[in-house]
Amino acid sequence: MSGLISAPQFFRVFPACDPARQGAYKASVLQAFYVAIYEVGCLAGAVFALMFGDRLGRRKMMFSGAIILIIGVIIQITAFSGSWAGGQFIIGRIVTGLGTGFETSTIPTWHAECAKAHSRGFAVFIEAAMISTGTMIAYWIDFGFSYLDNSASWRVPIALQCIFAVALVALLLFLPESPRWLVSKGHYAEAQKVIAALEPAPYNDAAVVLQLKVINDSLEGQTRQRKRDLITNGPTQHARRMLLGASSQFFQQVGGCNAVIYFSTPIFEEYLGLGRKLSLILGSVLATVYALSACISFPLVDKAGRRKLFFIGTWGQALSMFLIMGCLIPGKDSNAVNGAVVGIFLYLTFFGFTWLELPWLYPAEINPLKTRTTANAVSTINNWLFNFTVVMFTPPFLASTSVGCFAFFGAINLCFLPVIYFFYPETAGRSLEEIDIIFARGYVEKVSYVKMAKIMPRLSGGEIEAEWRRLGLSDEERPTSGDGAEGFNSVP
Template structure:
């Protein structure tokens, strides 16, 4: 798609008439169809009657349902795989019937005594039954792997919602196949097929939900929201453990059929929510559904359909996608400014580390470990497993306030150290010759391990790939990460029972050592993404590549960017289809009034917002602005329209604005890190100012305000780096709180888009941000900073 075609489509988004399918989240259909409706551009769009934070919460609930379902299925087999009721239908999984215990052929009486907690089983050796138990559990991961591969191939074609919807339906079919397996030669095969089909549906969900959720969440809340979603894995596991324990008192096949069947509740709830929730705005833009994407963005903000912030976010998303439209499939494994291969490997490595760190060795087999390797009774093992799952779920809640405050890297480090030390504690307590208190120490080690895992490595590997990968390859790269997860999940679950039977001490020592190997990789290669919009993360990698700086270091030193700054950086770094800034952009016209457009081209690319701030503080009589203020602004989306309108601004105003921007150290130091480029533009702009500063003003100079220092010191608040709305808030807060406006400008921190809106409501009693008043609206194209979606 050419840039001209894209702009034409963006312009077409101004048309307000489009239609719905049978639900509010449907794709656009024939505009002349029977469901044609009219959207008032002054109204805030809604889904399920909700917008803004309420809609964000509902999206989080839907995403949480998907991962609660995943956690439930992950934990449900732990209490069932060694249950006598399960063995009656699947006798090949019963080690007692094979006599496969070291030095002992267990009879039914001794087995019942062990299950009652009256005696301790002799430690098992590797047997066909133990391997088959592992296979019944692990084959689910094969289905998940197949689902992730399908998402890799077809996820972008179908879209986020259709993939999640399909995954939930497939999962229900798999559950039905499992619970209808009865005694007979085909029972085991039917159960295995059901596990594979269930895994296929789960693979669809886990490959798609993190991407959908991250693309619908705002930058400042994305980590928190996605952590809640991932923490629901532990909640699902906890529910499964307690249900297993409760149904263990039944002495028939319902004790395992009902727990497996109950996961359908989560799948049905997910389907019901998806019918009415929106598609990812980034996916909609990638498929050309600009009107629907603008509607989703407006609902998430919340803001009117045609609000400047909504239009800006739509443009930022489109620019970020447009810059990668020419990427070929092989670019997924190549580098360059976008660093696709590196970012894909970073995301995939986090999933790899999660699995080989030993999490599923504990989650899937905690009950058998308590029962068979620590010598605890069947009922006590089930209770301990349920309590362990509860602690696991509670520990996941610790991550909620930490995810954005502490950052991703710190949580990675804390979790890795904690997991390693816990594994070594378990190892030490299982060394032969220890007294009975060593069993208690091993139980404590298992609890500590899942506590550290619950608030760090449980959530981070689902959040990090969704953040770290660029938009164009995000679905594909996330699917690769998830494939990695399921591949090593299957490997760990398959080899854990034989490894434990061979050497339980060596098994936990291995997992402890592997965790220590993660530390240098995290330290040197994992950049911090907390608080960054998805577009800022693209810029971190592009700048690191261009400036030959470590990406970890670049994430530390690069300040937060506004929407205008993001757009300027994208163009400067060659990440969009727009022309890059070059020496020729301004050289042709620095010394003539028509050349103002060339100067403005550079300024618009770099820092439109700061130029607007510079202009807004100039008295109208200096600039030739209309005396009656601005007429209603018709927002423009095209670069050519913006430049032609800015070109009509009187030259003296532009000269003074540029001078003020330089004086405030806004423009050159931050936009151009290359010294030669900075010097070139600096000399050119200074020459332009020298020529234009002497041009006659629109009013006689004797009417200018005094420039005396006391007036400036006491009455001129600093506006550099502030959005226009923040300047309004400075004056409103100064008035309300009886504080000098100069002091208020110093003490008030920079505000995000959401904080600005909150301040407006608190101090100015407005439902949402109005258009900035004054003559500036005639040239304004960008307002509040883009906080990301």
């Protein structure tokens, strides 16, 4: 919406967003609301996934999300000038967000449950990189259609979302259900077929049968998941682990990413004083750099580890925000604008290969099987809640004090550093069962979980089983032993 919300063609249908008619501050608040209301729909979709996701299954949730998204797009693009135009557009944004909330709460879990050990982290990072690629495509489409002097300049870019939703619906005809979900519902034969296809191996192959047994054993004895399991601690540390995953989503949003992604074109145009066309071009180039920077993370995620990437991204984002702030201080010469543009590009580059992907990967790794679906939904709810908050307050904040806005985001990023240092254990190179042991041993032995992750050697399946018995963990939480568990229970 960055290139659409400030377009003259958009103002003709939605005059409430036009600064020339409403005044800069009031128009900025309404522009923020038109953009941010989408996040309310996303939040509602994530809450629905929290309550009913396990009941419906991964494929049904993804299918439903795509259909709802298409309905929301149709509502948006059929809004025409009149007293109801704004209300209809807002309703369409909410409905579209509802579908997106279904997808963002479900797809990472489906990935984690279907991917093998050596490809899980890579698969999740590819998924996150698609976010930046989609942003890039949207910016260039907005720029291309900006040359049309009618409402098609914003209707067509919004309508093009349907192409990807229809593609998802078509692909779901060929994609499998999660084998873990199938086993949890007693569909063992179908689960075995999926495992055989994912291996790939014959249906009755020993490796396939072992994988099915591993999944069944890991779920056996579990009672129906209760939401209050999330707030239990003890050796399993459910609450701590849920909060760690959710905090990464919180940090991603309050670090200012969507202040830049959603409003880069208005920032270039209104606060840096650049022309409309130049601002659209810079926004599109910025989105391209953003997409390319996401590719840097692919070789780094396993070599550098999660903690190091968290630190690099946080320092880079903070310094970039302070650079923008310094260049916007009144009294600077005209060349300072160039420095602010560089700062915006640097910020999104650092974000693209660190904080874009990590908050989607880390919760899936850090949370145990028993609470993973619910904890991931809580993390996603956190993401959309603070996404809405940041998108809503950024335009009026910029209108009041652009220098203060960027200083605020820079300072907020610095606040992440001690939390990451003291509380975020490294998960790279660990199986999901080993991560369970890290938290259990840290609790029992009164050792920092970060330190335990550093000093604990890699464990085999038998060693994990022995540690589980030694630590006195309940059968309900007990992981299964054997190298076969690595296929579905490991992270790179």
